[in-house]
Amino acid sequence: MRKLPREFYGRPDVLAVARELLGKVLVTRIKGVITAGVITETEAYMGAVDKASHAYGGKVTPRNRVMYGKAGVAYVYLCYGIHHLFNVVTNAEGTAHAVLVRAIHPVQGQDVMMARRKTKVLTTAGPGTLTQALGIRTEHNGTDLLGNLIHIEDRGILIPDGVVSTGPRIGVDYAGEDALLPYRFLFNPRILA
DNA sequence: ATACCGATTAACT
DNA sequence: GTTAATCGGTATA
Numbered sequence: 001m002r003k004l005p006r007e008f009y010g011r012p013d014v015l016a017v018a019r020e021l022l023g024k025v026l027v028t029r030i031k032g033v034i035t036a037g038v039i040t041e042t043e044a045y046m047g048a049v050d051k052a053s054h055a056y057g058g059k060v061t062p063r064n065r066v067m068y069g070k071a072g073v074a075y076v077y078l079c080y081g082i083h084h085l086f087n088v089v090t091n092a093e094g095t096a097h098a099v100l101v102r103a104i105h106p107v108q109g110q111d112v113m114m115a116r117r118k119t120k121v122l123t124t125a126g127p128g129t130l131t132q133a134l135g136i137r138t139e140h141n142g143t144d145l146l147g148n149l150i151h152i153e154d155r156g157i158l159i160p161d162g163v164v165s166t167g168p169r170i171g172v173d174y175a176g177e178d179a180l181l182p183y184r185f186l187f188n189p190r191i192l193a
Numbered sequence: 194a195t196a197c198c199g200a201t202t203a204a205c206t
Numbered sequence: 207g208t209t210a211a212t213c214g215g216t217a218t219a
Contacts, residue, residue, distance in 0.1 A: 123203095169200070
């Protein structure tokens with residue numbers, strides 16, 4: 001139940017942070033209700049030098065400005081007018097690196113997740129579905145993950161390199177050659193059972 | 194002020 | 207495999 005410290009997020013290697021977030025547990029406490037899931041898929045976004053990043057070229061906008069802030073803060077934004085996507089800001093202040101959480105494996109509050117999702121079977125594999133299950137919305141943009149609303153903790157789950165797959169990021173075809181970079185990390189949640 | 198479109202999903206055929 | 211849903215961010219003027 002160790003909450004990840006600021007230093008975990010603040011490291012300069014966003015790929016290492018993305019890789020090591022696999023197996024960590026994303027926990028929300030929305031209106032006192034706790035829901036949590038093991039992170040099973042992430043993608044790294046390398047800020048100014050990454051054509052797939054909202055911060056490519058050092059661009060600053062009202063939406064992406066929290067990416068330039070301190071590490072360990074949530075960057076949440078609306079995609080396709082429907083989906084709230086959850087990212088963790090990494091690296092030093094002024095460097096807009098971030099890790100997108102694309103999938104979780106539910107471990108706590110599944111009943112609440114079901115109620116939030118309103119579907120027959122609980123799906124939390126997908127960046128828009130996990131945020132809905134955990135109750136994360138754009139209002140949580142800028143939330144400090146060292147606070148008690150949203151945090152990520154280490155419950156001692158080790159994901160060995162042998163079970164981790166990497167590959168190109170999803171949905172970033174517009175990013176030219178950067179769309180091919182192997183910045184996506186995932187493992188099959190079946191190994192948790 | 195106006196127009197375009199996306200780090201997606203579920204429900205179709 | 208195809209597509210409707212849905213709207214804030216961003217660029218252009």
